[in-house]
Amino acid sequence: MNLPSLPSGLGGLITDTREFLAAIRFTRPEALALLFLFILFAAGNRYAAARRRRSAEAIGRASAVASLQTRPFARRRWLGLAYPLAWLALVLAIAGPRWGKSDEPGVAVGRDLVVVVDLSQSMLANDMANADAKTRWEAARAGLEDLMTPIARRGGHRVGIVVFAARAKVVLPLTTDYDHIRAAIAELDANWPPPEIRPGTDPNAVSGTRIGAGLLAAVQTHDDRFRGSQDILLLSDGDDPGDDREWMKGAEAARTANIPVHVVGIGNPLEPTLLTLGEELVNSKLEEDGLKRIAAETRGEYLPARRDIPKLGEFFRSRIEPYPSREFGDDAIPQPKDRSVWFLAAALCLFSLGWFRGR
Numbered sequence: 001m002n003l004p005s006l007p008s009g010l011g012g013l014i015t016d017t018r019e020f021l022a023a024i025r026f027t028r029p030e031a032l033a034l035l036f037l038f039i040l041f042a043a044g045n046r047y048a049a050a051r052r053r054r055s056a057e058a059i060g061r062a063s064a065v066a067s068l069q070t071r072p073f074a075r076r077r078w079l080g081l082a083y084p085l086a087w088l089a090l091v092l093a094i095a096g097p098r099w100g101k102s103d104e105p106g107v108a109v110g111r112d113l114v115v116v117v118d119l120s121q122s123m124l125a126n127d128m129a130n131a132d133a134k135t136r137w138e139a140a141r142a143g144l145e146d147l148m149t150p151i152a153r154r155g156g157h158r159v160g161i162v163v164f165a166a167r168a169k170v171v172l173p174l175t176t177d178y179d180h181i182r183a184a185i186a187e188l189d190a191n192w193p194p195p196e197i198r199p200g201t202d203p204n205a206v207s208g209t210r211i212g213a214g215l216l217a218a219v220q221t222h223d224d225r226f227r228g229s230q231d232i233l234l235l236s237d238g239d240d241p242g243d244d245r246e247w248m249k250g251a252e253a254a255r256t257a258n259i260p261v262h263v264v265g266i267g268n269p270l271e272p273t274l275l276t277l278g279e280e281l282v283n284s285k286l287e288e289d290g291l292k293r294i295a296a297e298t299r300g301e302y303l304p305a306r307r308d309i310p311k312l313g314e315f316f317r318s319r320i321e322p323y324p325s326r327e328f329g330d331d332a333i334p335q336p337k338d339r340s341v342w343f344l345a346a347a348l349c350l351f352s353l354g355w356f357r358g359r
Contacts, residue, residue, distance in 0.1 A: 024099045025154070031095040038087050086350030093343035100337045109325045110156030111229050112174055114218040115144060118236035119193040120165040120209040122284040125237070125273040129307040136266045137190035140235040143264065143310035144185045150317045152178040156325065160221045163188065164214030166199040166207070170221055207242030215250025219257050229326045230259045234294065235310070237267040238287035251294045260300035262319070263291045264310045
């Protein structure tokens, strides 16, 4: 016996619905917390109904009490959903739902984030716990891919990318082109870093890990007009064979510009990993002391990812995104259209139906 198959378009409908829901934005998402009041109202309503039922039972049998009621017609029970749905529509209207494109372009508002990625040779160490990202640089790249999910979902944030080893290079200036950003992240590779940052290009290089140079390049990548809405995100193992505190110059520049540096420590801090660099064998491990000082001195936060892929999407949502956004910008892009009036109209109609039921 052949079972009936689902319509061929059902899968596409489910996919379209999921994409539509993911595209909805809220101007005031914190207002959605008002939905929890509905639970309190429902509990209070059930308590009141139970008290009315007990009071009626005290008078006599339920059938006898019902015959004494003056209503000639039974209430329409389906109208009992009017008030709950009205409350839901009202809360959604207050939250400011937006989707689609408005007729007039708006300004892309958000924060500016410059990502600084360590591509020095120590990042080749394979001391990570994840099978899909065994090396430190692969874990850093996976974390950045996770970072782009909330950034692209909300929109408006600008992201730039700086890489460094013996020297620093800006591989992507600040932009809201998220496809371009993702492509730049996918191209990060410590096995084949840009020639400009390799130690061999600078005969006077003290070491192959110049964290300070990366931070200086990040500060210079930021736009002076938007002080107060800027951040730097540094991903590194902190392993600098020069041990000359070169990072202090970059930290000082960020502190002077009032740009917090959030630092992600990647690697095993307990057991060194043996690396073959050319003909030399070296031990490398996560050096957290300097990285923690960079975060502390710039009023940033230290995220000890260590042997795990850093959860940068969650970190961005909770630690960076809530802070003030730019008030203006050069990127004028179409903004989602405000649909609050639809939900206000629905709430009015549903409250009217609830009032009609209660007559």
